[in-house]
Amino acid sequence: MRRIGVFVCHCGINIAQTVDVEALSEYASHLNGVVVTKHYKYMCSDVGATLIKDTIKEFKLDGVVIASCSPRMHEQTFRRVANDGGVNPYRVEISNIREQCSWVHSNKEQATEKAKFLVRSAVSKALSLEPLKPSTLKVIPEALVIGGGIAGIQTSLDLANDGFKVHLVEREPSIGGHMAQLDKTFPTLDCSSCILTPKMMEVANHKNIELLSYSEVASIEGSIGNYTVKIRKKPRYIDVDKCTGCGDCATACRLKDRIVSEFNQGMGKRGAAYMPFPQAVPLKYVIDDKKCLFLTKGKCGDEPLCKKACAQDAINFDQKEEIVERKVGAIVVATGYDVMDPTAVYEYGYDVSPDVITTLELERLISSSGPTKGEILRPSNQQKPKSVTFILCVGSRDETQCTWCCRIGCMTALKQVYLLREKLGEDVEINLCYNDLRSFGKGYEEFYRKVRGLHTNMFRGRPSEVRTMKEYLKIDIFDTTTNKLFEIKTDMVVLVPAMMPRTDATEFARLLHLTLSGDGFFLEAHPKLRPVDTFVNGIFIAGCCQAPKDIQDTVSQASAAASRAATILSQEELEIDPLIAMVDEDVCTGCGICVEVCPYEARTLNERKRIAEVNDALCTGCGGCIAACPSNASIHKNFTKKQLLNMVDDIM
Amino acid sequence: MSEEKKDHKKEDFEPKIVGFLCNWCSYAGADLAGTSRIQYPPNVRIIRVMCSGSVDSMYILRALLEGADGVFVGGCHPGDCHYIDGNYKARRRMVLLENILGTLGLEKERVWLRWISASEGQKFADTMKEMAEAVRKLGPSPIAKHWNL
Numbered sequence: 001m002r003r004i005g006v007f008v009c010h011c012g013i014n015i016a017q018t019v020d021v022e023a024l025s026e027y028a029s030h031l032n033g034v035v036v037t038k039h040y041k042y043m044c045s046d047v048g049a050t051l052i053k054d055t056i057k058e059f060k061l062d063g064v065v066i067a068s069c070s071p072r073m074h075e076q077t078f079r080r081v082a083n084d085g086g087v088n089p090y091r092v093e094i095s096n097i098r099e100q101c102s103w104v105h106s107n108k109e110q111a112t113e114k115a116k117f118l119v120r121s122a123v124s125k126a127l128s129l130e131p132l133k134p135s136t137l138k139v140i141p142e143a144l145v146i147g148g149g150i151a152g153i154q155t156s157l158d159l160a161n162d163g164f165k166v167h168l169v170e171r172e173p174s175i176g177g178h179m180a181q182l183d184k185t186f187p188t189l190d191c192s193s194c195i196l197t198p199k200m201m202e203v204a205n206h207k208n209i210e211l212l213s214y215s216e217v218a219s220i221e222g223s224i225g226n227y228t229v230k231i232r233k234k235p236r237y238i239d240v241d242k243c244t245g246c247g248d249c250a251t252a253c254r255l256k257d258r259i260v261s262e263f264n265q266g267m268g269k270r271g272a273a274y275m276p277f278p279q280a281v282p283l284k285y286v287i288d289d290k291k292c293l294f295l296t297k298g299k300c301g302d303e304p305l306c307k308k309a310c311a312q313d314a315i316n317f318d319q320k321e322e323i324v325e326r327k328v329g330a331i332v333v334a335t336g337y338d339v340m341d342p343t344a345v346y347e348y349g350y351d352v353s354p355d356v357i358t359t360l361e362l363e364r365l366i367s368s369s370g371p372t373k374g375e376i377l378r379p380s381n382q383q384k385p386k387s388v389t390f391i392l393c394v395g396s397r398d399e400t401q402c403t404w405c406c407r408i409g410c411m412t413a414l415k416q417v418y419l420l421r422e423k424l425g426e427d428v429e430i431n432l433c434y435n436d437l438r439s440f441g442k443g444y445e446e447f448y449r450k451v452r453g454l455h456t457n458m459f460r461g462r463p464s465e466v467r468t469m470k471e472y473l474k475i476d477i478f479d480t481t482t483n484k485l486f487e488i489k490t491d492m493v494v495l496v497p498a499m500m501p502r503t504d505a506t507e508f509a510r511l512l513h514l515t516l517s518g519d520g521f522f523l524e525a526h527p528k529l530r531p532v533d534t535f536v537n538g539i540f541i542a543g544c545c546q547a548p549k550d551i552q553d554t555v556s557q558a559s560a561a562a563s564r565a566a567t568i569l570s571q572e573e574l575e576i577d578p579l580i581a582m583v584d585e586d587v588c589t590g591c592g593i594c595v596e597v598c599p600y601e602a603r604t605l606n607e608r609k610r611i612a613e614v615n616d617a618l619c620t621g622c623g624g625c626i627a628a629c630p631s632n633a634s635i636h637k638n639f640t641k642k643q644l645l646n647m648v649d650d651i652m
Numbered sequence: 653m654s655e656e657k658k659d660h661k662k663e664d665f666e667p668k669i670v671g672f673l674c675n676w677c678s679y680a681g682a683d684l685a686g687t688s689r690i691q692y693p694p695n696v697r698i699i700r701v702m703c704s705g706s707v708d709s710m711y712i713l714r715a716l717l718e719g720a721d722g723v724f725v726g727g728c729h730p731g732d733c734h735y736i737d738g739n740y741k742a743r744r745r746m747v748l749l750e751n752i753l754g755t756l757g758l759e760k761e762r763v764w765l766r767w768i769s770a771s772e773g774q775k776f777a778d779t780m781k782e783m784a785e786a787v788r789k790l791g792p793s794p795i796a797k798h799w800n801l
Binding site: 070071072096098099100101103104105106107110111113114117118121509510513515516517518523535536579597599600620621622623624626627628636639641644645647648649651652 | 668670675676677679680682683685686687689690691692693694697698699700701702703705706707708709710711714715718719720731732733734735736737738741745769770771772777
């Protein structure tokens, strides 16, 4: 006869105010196999844990049911407690009476009734839980970092400095990400490239980092500690071993200054042979195969001029896409964000007037390495503007676009106001239309105060429209602090657009089996306590792919992700949950259906024994083969059919 | 349907619904409904499974035979399955099951398969409300053994 103990948690009042915990505990004490029930304010506390351990010993328990929060929250905690008390950790069953009962129902009578059935069902499963031992798996002490923006760079450097081999994959020709496009960073006004470039160089030269630029992840297989990653290396049509970065090919290119530069946000031009920006890492040129005359039309004059110009003979039009394979123990995803296309907010006329630009475009105008060499010029006439107007929250905090706050818009605009004053002096009028100015970070409020003193006209409200007139732009805004309607005539409008998930975030999430939150960014395992973990063990997230954030927070998160990855990589072996499939050899007929349904190729047919077998290292415990088996020979450890059916019987 | 059965279709009939939720999406979505304190009727009682593809039709039939008025199966959205294609297995199995339900004299509307992601707490709660109402309209299961617990 089994000896089960039921422990009901009050969770302060979180459970106790909607579920009658005493009645529940009294009810549980009469269930078959239950020898003791206890209820306590916080089962997960030290006192609660001691209570469980002492009760296990006193009543010689061999199984434990905890009626508390979700198993996704504290299953591991209670398994450890049970183990310390002397009960096999896999003989613990959690009954979720908080997230799926007390928090979602308000009628105490009904909630208590439901909780009783949930506990009864958990007890019936606990009665037949088997004691299991975790299996072990060898860890490959190498990491994959996806995305070479500031987040990916920071994670790679941290891990590499810890002594782990890092494979950094970046899909653009250079690492650096959005941060490389910025001129200065708020609130300290550090020059962005001055603080970023040294880190990019460190990545390029670090003996533990393999930089795979102009590459994308093609597929990922395996699990924590042992992932096999296939990486697609796109052809650069330039031999990186020979290229010295001299730039002769770019100067010679027939399409020089005729292709819109992505790095300059369309404000400048480049050729088909180009380097995205002067500080690029790796400092190698690349040929744009969508534009290059030779690659698209098969003909570039008599011969491609770049090939003629290259003294190193580095141009190679025969390069093909290449797939390389790497084995890693942990993965950090740092794929960043997209800036919203402001044409979606059509009333601001982004596609009507060239003088309506975004903050990122202004950033390129301000930058001394930008298309205007740092001069602020109106795109329509290349004259200095007499008046510049910022519109904040374009698409952000907007039910029709992005409901969330971009967290960097206010500070970016304030920083740019400061830089415009610095560059244009008192000759320029600056207006700023805001909803709320959010200066939440360290030193942000102080920076805001500093900018307030710079003769900026602040209007609180959303402009209804930006109208393009012959010589200027006209904005109507109702200022909610003075209750007055203002008409602003201005030369340039700077939109502060929302931050969005990458357009391919959904596709990418599927590749890695990551979960998206409602807004489309990657979902963390717990918003507060596991902010860089995902639901996939061994895969972590950092930076703006998780949610919009500033550089400070991105770098902190990147270091956090590196440290979480190192927790895995620093172990030689990992304990793996033994909740996987097994075969009842006496019953199996060797029909092979399970072999076909297994998506992980963990099933094979043993021809000699004429039965199916499970490869423990490959099985992930999905249970697909269990439901598919026609003879009930497939057994999901501790999710057996018998256990599930018992649960079904007792839940009603 | 006998007179006696018809009598049970009165307004205070509380349908019993058993929910099988996959650990990675729907169960997490149900947890999110809890963390966000979104209220829904207490008619559903949830059993956690690792994947919707591991839900044997037998579990569903057993629930119906043991007294459930409806059974809910929740999985990840198509393409999002944590185990690659478990939700597709669930979907195929559901089509077969619908035929069996007919032979048992059960409406196929008593068994629901829905895709609910880990971030769709609201959707989970809404679906539970919707299902409770739909099953209430169908009335007590004609084969339920002891639904009047």
